[in-house]
Amino acid sequence: MNVVVCVKQVPDPNSAGQLDPATKTLRREGVEVVLDPGDEYGIEAGLQLADASGGQVTVVSMGPDKALDAIRKALAMGAAKGVLISDPSLAGSDALTTAKVLAAAIKREPFDLVIAATESTDGYTGTVPQMIAELLGVPAVTFAKHIEADGGTLKVNRQTEAGYDVVEADLPAVLTVTAGVNEPRYPSLKGIMAAKSKPVDRLTVADLGIGDVAPGQTITNIQPAEERKAGEVVEDDGTGAQRIVDYLASLKVI
């Protein structure tokens, strides 16, 4: 099974993000960037499925030149090759544009399965994978918390509000994985060395033959959210529990 995994480079989720007030896009200068931690589950899922069936994993990313680092990390984990689409015209792309670019890049070669995370850590629209599925004309099996593959069929437990659905899908398909679906491997030293010589295709919008994409939305205002005020903080001297009971009683909830 040949698997394409969509990976994104994002500002380090452990550092506070910033918007550029002038361009209203994510400020990237001076911010540590990392492979989106959510995508590590996708890479791991892809590697497991490809290894079990004798296929290989290609990682695809749209982002600035620096996103090559994210691709290298995926290669170090075991992916065979990478595709990076970088183009100044793509800075600040909306979800639909991103999906069009990724789908066009994915279509260039035959694939059995496309894997993405359920949402990116920074953009967080959580709809790019479904858009890719629509653009590719394949099923989207989303929010997977357990994955099995049997020949040309995928069997997935899909998270629902009520519990989960057991879904079977024919390949090719798009699959999105939730955190915790597996335990992503760490790149080994050997993997890191090998990644340096693995092939990465560099593409621009012109290579993909996508027409002009006019964004249908504009940011009009950004402001700090209302903050809650801190209340009373007490040291537990053995009466902490009683304080809580009294508080709940004062609110008339017990």
Place this chain on the structure above:
Amino acid sequence: MAGKIWVLTEVLEGNVVPVGLELLTKARSMGGTVEALVFSPEADKVTATLGEYGATTVYAASDPAYNEVLLGGPAADAIAELAAQQSPDVILIGATYTGRDIAGRLAVKLDAPIIANGLDVSANGDISVQTAIFGATQVVDTKFEGGKTGIAVIRAKSFAAEPGGGAAPTVVPITTPVSDQHRKARVKERVVAKSEGPTLEDAPIVISGGRGLQDPSNFDLLQQVAQLVGGAVGASRAVVDAGWVPYAMQVGQTGKTVKPTVYIACGISGAMQHTVGMKGAKNIVAINKDAEAPIFKLADLGVVGDVLKILPQLIEALKAKKG
């Protein structure tokens, strides 16, 4: 005036999923025509409710095949067909799993802009959607442009659901068939995780645990408290990722948003990705052994201490109070 507003409403076990009613309530206040879309073999069971909450027309699709497929594809096909004839100004969709599946595909089919993760929507000439970024420390307004139908994906609990006393709506059947393409993914089984007591979203009191509980077995203490106060148990992502409790219990950016009367955070540090899902609670209580924990910055009552000592005492005190 917002022109024509469509609200996608999902049905679960014969009832409208609450976010659908929340969105209808909001849509009513935007000044315009409010119409609902529903895709379920049980659609006829909910049309009256949709009317009561403000839909004057309900486009209802009740193909029995919906039970066997994922709704994303078929619903997007049908809505796109309908939207081409009716040109709604905006389609409001709840940020549920299926809502996101439909929204993504629909955006492609309509080649329309989509704004996801919305917390509010307003119509002052343009239709604009408010989202929160960076752990809800900043709020951003984004407006739809270009005269196309806008797709707004809105988080649950962004609005209260209140019936508006609307009359029975006009029901227009949708007959777009489920294409063979969408039968390539088949739902074999729907597993419902039954839990006792109120759901996380509806409970007046939510008591959540984090890594400070030390061991999965200590979630039992939270269950006991929840049972005593008629509440529900939530969790931080750290313990969900560690496999202590199921994802359905996760509160926060990538989990549920809860707005209970009281939220009790036990051994949770208060990372912004967690607090974004609970800071809408009316009152917040926090127990943490670290006086510097960020959770205390938003707690109305903070207790600095060992959660494993305090919880058993809390259970005893609640029992004593009950008598």
